[in-house]
């Protein structure tokens with residue numbers, strides 16, 4: 001008998017164990033969560049294989065999540081280095097990691113990362129299909145057979161990955177649209193670029209689009225989440241919200257309905273590079289065109305002019321996206337556009353993205369987020385540095401910055417020392433209750 005997917009189980013009125021765990025972790029009613037999974041507004045991804053791993057909920061009324069991209073490259077093929085970055089990403093609070101490896105024994109790398117990760121692991125199987133054919137036939141992506149793409153997806157799913165990126169919305173028509181309108185930066189998605197070259201060289205439709213039903217069968221068999229990729233995401237600000245990007249989004253919305261019919265969970269991937277004023281309309285478009293499916297954005301980066309600081313350009317965009325209703329932020333590190341990130345870049349990328357996600361949660365009225373900020377404010381008032389560490393998104397930064405040089409007498413810091421306004425006001429306002437601003441905002445989230 002065919003095994004039912006998580007989505008199908010919720011439709012039959014049962015509450016699968018992963019939903020109970022997610023509801024408990026998020027502090028939401030399990031009945032509401034079942035409803036959102038059933039209707040495709042929340043997806044549940046399976047965790048990695050490490051101890052303490054939990055399933056991850058992404059979508060409406062849940063905390064905004066953060067992903068860290070990892071993986072070997074030809075210039076840096078070390079599995080050991082990627083496992084170290086995985087540990088750094090998880091320690092910094094990443095909810096998910098993606099293995100985007102393109103060098104070494106790709107099966108071994110993926111399986112090692114899966115077994116070492118408590119966080120949900122995602123992959124882009126077309127990388128493996130493309131890299132393996134290009135190793136045998138350099139420069140001949142057209143030698144990649146559609147079967148190899150589906151076999152790679154099945155292999156990753158069977159290994160237990162939580163979600164796979166599949167660029168199903170790229171079609172010959174949308175690609176032609178991008179070509180005709182003259183983009184500044186063409187196709188910047190790596191998986192999208194592999195597919196686009198394959199489609200043009202063979203003059204054939206994208207198999208992930210034309211054989212979408214085969215993909216759905218694989219996803220249902222292994223009950224994995226499909227992350228419908230944005231092959232035509234803008235790679236520069238002038239390309240944002242152009243015809244190709246929006247046509248792909250329309251197609252992804254249509255495929256979302258087909259996936260739901262098949263009991264397969266989907267989320268939608270989004271930009272990319274985008275000026276601040278276009279972020280909210282883009283989130284609105286995704287929610288409308290893709291029927292409330294969870295939105296997974298890369299950044300977005302709000303300027304192209306700050307290489308070396310793209311963890312900041314993307315955190316600015318990520319905060320606005322999260323505030324506007326995006327559900328999942330893919331981190332960007334300081335080395336974006338410049339090279340493969342080192343462990344320190346991974347740490348900075350995850351923390352920056354978590355700040356953006358938290359800012360979005362606050363703006364959306366998350367009770368838990370407001371409690372955290374209230375706790376920090378109270379600890380600041382009490383000059384309680386250990387308490388501030390506990391409430392901080394990155395506790396290590398407090399230790400690092402506080403330990404620079406000798407501290408002045410008392411509990412104050414080196415900024416004002418004896419003139420510490422907080423300490424002075426303790427005598428004047430002493431026992432006055434800390435205003436509980438969060439209490440009025442931190443009610444039920446409406447996102």
Ligand code: SF4
Pocket residue numbers: 412413414415416417419420421422423
């Ligand atoms: S010394 Fe100044 S900066 Fe430091 S805790 Fe007191 S008021 Fe804040």
